[in-house]
Amino acid sequence: xxxxxxxxxxxxxxxxxxxxxxxxxxxxxxxxxxxxxxxxxxxxxxxxxxxxxxxxxxxxxxxxxxxxxxxxxxxxxxxxxxxxxxxxxxxxxxxxxxxxxxxxxxxxxxxxxxxxxxxxxxxxxxxxxxxxxxxxxxxxxxxxxxxxxxxxxxxxxxxxxxxxxxxxxxxxxxxxxxxxxxxxxxxxxxxxxxxxxxxxxxxxxxxxxxxxxxxxxxxxxxxxxxxxxxxxxxxxxxxxxxxxxxxxxxxxxxxxxxxxxxxxxxxxxxxxxxxxxxxxxxxxxxxxxxxxxxxxxxxxxxxxxxxxxxxxxxxxxxxxxxxxxxxxxxxxxxxxxxxxxxxxxxxxxxxxxxxxxxxxxxxxxxxxxxxxxxxxxxxxxxxxxxxxx
Numbered sequence: 587x588x589x590x591x592x593x594x595x596x597x598x599x600x601x602x603x604x605x606x607x608x609x610x611x612x613x614x615x616x617x618x619x620x621x622x623x624x625x626x627x628x629x630x631x632x633x634x635x636x637x638x639x640x641x642x643x644x645x646x647x648x649x650x651x652x653x654x655x656x657x658x659x660x661x662x663x664x665x666x667x668x669x670x671x672x673x674x675x676x677x678x679x680x681x682x683x684x685x686x687x688x689x690x691x692x693x694x695x696x697x698x699x700x701x702x703x704x705x706x707x708x709x710x711x712x713x714x715x716x717x718x719x720x721x722x723x724x725x726x727x728x729x730x731x732x733x734x735x736x737x738x739x740x741x742x743x744x745x746x747x748x749x750x751x752x753x754x755x756x757x758x759x760x761x762x763x764x765x766x767x768x769x770x771x772x773x774x775x776x777x778x779x780x781x782x783x784x785x786x787x788x789x790x791x792x793x794x795x796x797x798x799x800x801x802x803x804x805x806x807x808x809x810x811x812x813x814x815x816x817x818x819x820x821x822x823x824x825x826x827x828x829x830x831x832x833x834x835x836x837x838x839x840x841x842x843x844x845x846x847x848x849x850x851x852x853x854x855x856x857x858x859x860x861x862x863x864x865x866x867x868x869x870x871x872x873x874x875x876x877x878x879x880x881x882x883x884x885x886x887x888x889x890x891x892x893x894x895x896x897x898x899x900x901x902x903x904x905x906x907x908x909x910x911x912x913x914x915x916x917x918x919x920x921x922x923x924x925x926x927x928x929x930x931x932x933x934x935x936x937x938x939x940x941x942x943x944x945x946x947x948x949x950x951x952x953x954x955x956x957x958x959x960x961x962x963x964x965x966x967x968x969x970x971x972x973x974x975x
Contacts, residue, residue: 590770590772590778590780590784590788672736673761674737674760674761674971674972675761675763675764675970676761676763676764676766676968676970677763678763678766678811678857681768681772681789682788682789682790683764683766683789683790683791683966683968683969683970684790684968684969684970684971684972684973685973686733686735686790686792686946686968686969687735687969687971688946690733690734690735691731691732691946692731692732692733693729693730693731693732694729694730694732695729695730696724696730697718697719697720697721697723697724697730698721699720700720700730700732700741701720703732703734703741704716704718704719704720706734707734707739707758709736710734710736710737710738710758710759710760711739711758711899714758714895714896716741716758717754717756717895717901717927717928718730718743718756722743722745723745724743724744724745725744725745725746727744728744729743730742730743731743731945731946731950733792733793733945733946733969735969735971736760736971737759737761737764737969737970737971738757738758738759738760738764738792738967738968738970739757739758740755740756740757740758740792740793740945740967741755741756742754742755742756742793742943742945742950744908744950744951746911747905747923748913748915748919748923749911749912749913750905750906750907750911750912750913750914750915751905751906751907751908751951751952752904752905752923753903753904753906753943753950753951754901754902754903755793755795755901755902755903755943755945755950756895756899756900756901757792757900757902757967758898758899758900759831759898759967759970760898761831761898761970762827762829762831762857762898763970764967764968764969764970765827765831765898765900765965765967766789766791766965766966767810767827767857767858767860767963767964767965767966768785768788768789768963768964768965769800769810769962769963770785770801770961770962770963774808774810774811774815775801775815776801776962777801778962779801779960779961779962780960780961781942781958781959781960781961782794782795782796782942782944782958782961782964783942783944783947783948783949783958785963785964786944786947786964786966787947789966789968790968790969791944791947791964791966791967791968792945792946792966792967792968792969793902793943793944793945793966793967794943794944794945794964794965794966794967795890795892795902795904795935795942795943795944795964795965795966796890796935796936796940796941796942796961796963797860797862797935797936797961797962797963797964797965798860798861798862798935798936798963799862799936799940799961799962799963800861800962801962801963802961802962803861803862803880803936804816804818805819805821805879805880806818806819806822806823806824806859806861806862806863807824807826807836807841807847807859807861808859808861809826809847809851809857809858809859810859811857811858812851812856812857812858813848813851814844814847814848814851817841817842817843817846817847819836819838819840819841819842819847820839820842821838821879821880822838822861822862822863822864822878822879822880823836823837823838823863823864823865823933824836824859824860824861824863825859825860825861825863825865825933826850826851826854826856826858826859827857827858827859827860827965828854828856828857829855829856829857830855830897831898832894832897833892833931833933834854834856835865835931835933836850858965860892860933860935860965862880862881862933862934863880863881863933863934864878864881864883864917865931865932865933865934866891866917866920866921866924866925866932866933866934867893867924867925867930867931867932868931869930869931870928870929870930871925872921872922872925874917874918874921874934876918881917881936881937883916883917883918884916884917884918885916886913886914886915886916887914887937887938887954888904888905888906888907888914888937888938888939888941888954889904889905889906889914889915889917889920889934889937889941890902890903890905890934890935890937890940890941891903891920891924891932891933891934891935892932892933892965893924893929893931893932893933894929894930894931895927895928895929895930896930900967901927902943903924903927904941904942904943904951905920905923906941906951906952906953906954907952907954908951908952909952917934920934936961938954939953939954939955939957939958941953941954942958
């Protein structure tokens with residue numbers, strides 16, 4: 587599939603010394619190697635910090651890319667050096683993520699045969715339990731799809747629940763930068779629209795989800811690239827993703843001015859937002875309202891949600907009509923099922939025909955009316971391995 591036409595925006599990354607220095611410590615040889623590379627990097631780029639203010643915007647984007655490059659290259663160089671841990675991350679200034687290694691994808695016809703996958707994912711899970719287990723009752727007309735490398739674990743499956751088919755995609759990543767946002771056209775405000783699978787393929791997503799269709803709907807607080815773009819916060823809840831990869835919520839009426847919004851973004855290190863809602867679960871408790879401005883919450887429609895299970899651990903959920911299972915829920919029935927997942931937080935995404943989960947560029951769930959809707963945005967999860975490993 588051809589790549590989409592877009593321009594790469596600017597974003598300043600985290601400091602290399604601050605992040606990488608925390609991960610290194612026990613080997614004198616390794617420390618000396620790292621320090622040598624850091625001094626070399628400082629010599630190569632030190633002059634950037636002395637340039638006039640007018641040039642700093644473009645310099646920061648360049649430094650962000652250099653920062654990422656040095657971190658990833660040092661991780662490769664130190665592979666196997668005593669106990670130094672490899673460490674990869676992505677730059678927000680690059681819209682296209684590394685291409686996944688196709689050999690890391692797989693398919694199984696049930697859950698019982700995948701204990702080896704969960705065992706292999708133990709390092710990246712780092713003690714966290716998974717929603718998916720070998721006892722998960724996968725719908726017998728579907729397969730389990732998965733992807734695993736040292737920076738991302740993703741598993742996608744379907745279940746029959748309350749007369750409807752639920753599609754789940756559970757993702758655990760190694761670094762917050764692997765949780766990413768893409769706006770059609772590559773910049774805020776573009777009039778271009780594509781279907782979710784097209785955008786997922788263009789940015790090398792391992793797993794992608796339709797977002798909030800921000801170009802069509804003007805509610806909520808829109809943050810992109812760390813900058814507040816629009817505020818209309820009286821009627822809807824907004825979900826923000828910070829620099830730790832955590833979901834943070836503001837509720838209807840909490841933020842109503844650009845000044846309030848930018849202060850909130852700066853204080854919480856927000857990278858981007860999704861504005862649809864409502865919030866379904868907060869601090870493990872169901873909190874959806876009885877009435878809401880979007881989503882026709884008291885009618886029966888396909889629904890979608892983004893959930894956080896733990897640190898850098900997410901579940902994307904879509905429920906829709908498929909193969910005779912037509913009992914789509916109200917938002918309250920959906921919230922009831924989402925609460926049972928045991929996630930700390932959950933937020934409603936645009937549903938109906940918009941609701942899509944894509945993996946390996948493939949449409950996974952059935953779509954309302956049979957075809958994907960062209961929309962303006964997705965969020966996605968990517969591998970951080972350079973060149974797909």
